Amino acid sequence: MMKSPKTLSAAVIGLAALAFAAGASAHGSMKPQHGGVVQMTGETKFELVSAPAGVALYVQEDEEDVASSGSTARLTITAKSGASSAVEMTPAGGNKFEAKGLKLAPGSTVGVMLVNKATQARASTTFTIN
Amino acid sequence: MSTFLKALGVAATAAATLGLAVPVADAHSIWFAQRSKQLALIYGLGADDLDSVKRLPLMEKVAGYDGQYKPVPTKLREAGPMVMVDSEGPVTVITGVMNYGVWAKMPDGEWVKKTKVEAPEASVTTKNFKYAVYLNGPLTGPLPTFPDQVVQIIPVEAIPEKLGQPLKVRVLYKGKPIAGARVIADHVNDPDATPIVTGADGIATIRVRNQGLNVVNAVYDGPTDDPKLATQMEHNATLTFVLQHLPE
Numbered sequence: 472m473m474k475s476p477k478t479l480s481a482a483v484i485g486l487a488a489l490a491f492a493a494g495a496s497a498h499g500s501m502k503p504q505h506g507g508v509v510q511m512t513g514e515t516k517f518e519l520v521s522a523p524a525g526v527a528l529y530v531q532e533d534e535e536d537v538a539s540s541g542s543t544a545r546l547t548i549t550a551k552s553g554a555s556s557a558v559e560m561t562p563a564g565g566n567k568f569e570a571k572g573l574k575l576a577p578g579s580t581v582g583v584m585l586v587n588k589a590t591q592a593r594a595s596t597t598f599t600i601n
Numbered sequence: 602m603s604t605f606l607k608a609l610g611v612a613a614t615a616a617a618t619l620g621l622a623v624p625v626a627d628a629h630s631i632w633f634a635q636r637s638k639q640l641a642l643i644y645g646l647g648a649d650d651l652d653s654v655k656r657l658p659l660m661e662k663v664a665g666y667d668g669q670y671k672p673v674p675t676k677l678r679e680a681g682p683m684v685m686v687d688s689e690g691p692v693t694v695i696t697g698v699m700n701y702g703v704w705a706k707m708p709d710g711e712w713v714k715k716t717k718v719e720a721p722e723a724s725v726t727t728k729n730f731k732y733a734v735y736l737n738g739p740l741t742g743p744l745p746t747f748p749d750q751v752v753q754i755i756p757v758e759a760i761p762e763k764l765g766q767p768l769k770v771r772v773l774y775k776g777k778p779i780a781g782a783r784v785i786a787d788h789v790n791d792p793d794a795t796p797i798v799t800g801a802d803g804i805a806t807i808r809v810r811n812q813g814l815n816v817v818n819a820v821y822d823g824p825t826d827d828p829k830l831a832t833q834m835e836h837n838a839t840l841t842f843v844l845q846h847l848p849e
Contacts, residue, residue: 514638545689545690547673547689547690547691549669553669555671557689582667584689584690584691586687591685591687592637593639593688594638595692596691597668597691
């Protein structure tokens with residue numbers, strides 16, 4: 472998708488998002504519902520929340536919750552130095568995934584890959600951390 | 602007559618009309634495009650979205666790269682009648698290579714899947730390779746050359762955000778600009794367009810046709826790497842990118 476990256480400020484949680492998808496969308500509200508930063512790819516909405524206890528991810532498609540029990544979510548974290556690591560998130564009920572204890576360093580990018588276990592359908596996005 | 606043979610006929614007629622001396626073995630290309638939110642491998646020409654599953658064994662490589670052009674593990678997966686791209690993380694670029702084998706132009710003008718050994722009476726035998734580069738997001742830097750893309754289309758300048766704007770591309774053969782590559786701006790919606798032929802600098806200036814999917818195509822007929830089997834090689838490359846529509 473050729474769209475200029477857009478940085479969203481979220482000073483409270485220190486996250487920003489690289490928006491490859493439409494900012495104003497007919498596929499649901501872009502307002503965070505959990506205090507995180509929202510990124511929309513097509514009709515899939517990702518909300519990434521960084522908190523002292525770890526990182527959480529909430530997923531919706533076209534305004535409907537995506538059951539985390541039916542998908543896998545992987546984070547690919549690339550540090551400012553270029554080093555990268557992968558973290559498999561854990562379903563945490565409803566449309567929530569979590570990675571307890573995970574810290575996201577400023578300047579890093581976080582790629583999210585969501586895979587539906589039944590269909591193998593994928594959705595992804597990338598956040599950058601302020 | 603099969604779709605393939607019809608396409609060959611159209612291509613051959615177009616080549617003759619244009620005075621192009623080089624025969625066209627196969628006008629079909631590979632590219633990647635979104636299908637039901639997923640990225641799919643497409644084999645076709647114009648609106649012909651042909652059987653990619655049947656041709657999946659011909660794919661020699663698929664690769665994904667992140668925003669810094671670092672490899673991201675990526676593979677192809679058969680899904681019903683389609684071939685989908687699975688990557689382990691977000692990708693900015695996807696590339697693919699298909700080896701379409703050797704085809705021979707027989708004295709009656711028909712193309713058959715035979716080598717020079719199998720069809721010594723053929724006027725031309727050509728070894729066909731198809732390459733695809735898909736841009737899945739804004740580029741963070743100049744698009745690199747990928748070693749597996751023997752022929753590659755490189756945008757020389759930033760890709761415009763609106764259709765109708767010019768875009769300068771350079772066609773590379775083994776990483777170097779090549780003269781004589783035939784470039785068309787829209788392989789999907791205008792496949793019969795008169796191609797722009799690159800000069801020594803490999804440059805062609807096209808006009809971006811679609812506020813959506815754009816599949817730029819370049820074909821270069823190069824020297825054979827196996828004179829016993831084929832008299833030439835046809836390298837068919839695509840560069841695919843998407844211009845965003847207005848916010849909904």
